[in-house]
Amino acid sequence: MGLGAAGALSAAAVTGVSLTRTDKPIEAARVSLANAAGETVCIKSNVRLVEGMSAACYARAQYEAMRDRAVIAADGSPVRVALAHPTDASIPAETASNCAEYDSLIAEGWAALSSADMRREEYFRRACGALGFLAAARPARVSHFANGRASAENVRSMATADAVGFGETDPSATVDVAAVEDGVWKVTIGGGETMIYEIAHADFNRDGAGEILAYVSVGAAGGTARSGSIGFMEVPTAGAPCSFSAR
Numbered sequence: 548m549g550l551g552a553a554g555a556l557s558a559a560a561v562t563g564v565s566l567t568r569t570d571k572p573i574e575a576a577r578v579s580l581a582n583a584a585g586e587t588v589c590i591k592s593n594v595r596l597v598e599g600m601s602a603a604c605y606a607r608a609q610y611e612a613m614r615d616r617a618v619i620a621a622d623g624s625p626v627r628v629a630l631a632h633p634t635d636a637s638i639p640a641e642t643a644s645n646c647a648e649y650d651s652l653i654a655e656g657w658a659a660l661s662s663a664d665m666r667r668e669e670y671f672r673r674a675c676g677a678l679g680f681l682a683a684a685r686p687a688r689v690s691h692f693a694n695g696r697a698s699a700e701n702v703r704s705m706a707t708a709d710a711v712g713f714g715e716t717d718p719s720a721t722v723d724v725a726a727v728e729d730g731v732w733k734v735t736i737g738g739g740e741t742m743i744y745e746i747a748h749a750d751f752n753r754d755g756a757g758e759i760l761a762y763v764s765v766g767a768a769g770g771t772a773r774s775g776s777i778g779f780m781e782v783p784t785a786g787a788p789c790s791f792s793a794r
Contacts, residue, residue, distance in 0.1 A: 556566035586746060588681050593617060596674040597645070610682035614646040618674045628667040630657035646675035669775060676777040676794070677746055680760050682751035687757030695748035697732070697759055697789065699724045700710050702743060704788035705780065707732045741765045743780075751779060771783060 587604040597616040605613075617625040625644060632638040633656030641647035641657060649671045659668045693699065706722045720737030727733050730745035744762040751758050759780040766773035776793035 607682045626670045629664050631660045687750040688755040692759030701789035702732045
């Protein structure tokens, strides 16, 4: 599956997240919510996914509780998305404001139909998908990402390996990689322009190795139409090329 898999992103920068164990004391309330392994995912900057999320360490139960919080836009304002009934157009649309509501309706087949709601839905795809992965994350026993972060070389190898996914049909096109800020990358390849937002580094697939949970937004350089995917950046062995798999 290519990198431009779904929806349009009204982008907010998503940065520095790491996963640690609770070897040192944190707030008593957070310690009491920690899972049996004593693991927390530590967010070090504002990821702007749901209301009240801030730079802190959160246990699995806390991430799950965030499913009941309002999904927010880039400016921090709440987002609501109207979803249509899967089979009966006479039934009024249902409105979701948080991941618990959104995931429940999507599971029943409800869907966004208007272009405006499709744009709003991208906030839910990103927030709800990320919360699910963050709640299930485990510490990585080994990682081939230096300090748990992608390098320019990682990003370049990703774009070179999947030029079509990055918006360019010519694999020989020149790849330009620029660091926008910590954990945020801009890739220009031919006529394509891709933004990569690192969200977290941890063991997400239970193989012991660290992956980077990321959001990738693809579009034409200078254009407004974009498509986005949440998924994992992976480097299987030391020195190997980086790849992205949408989930």
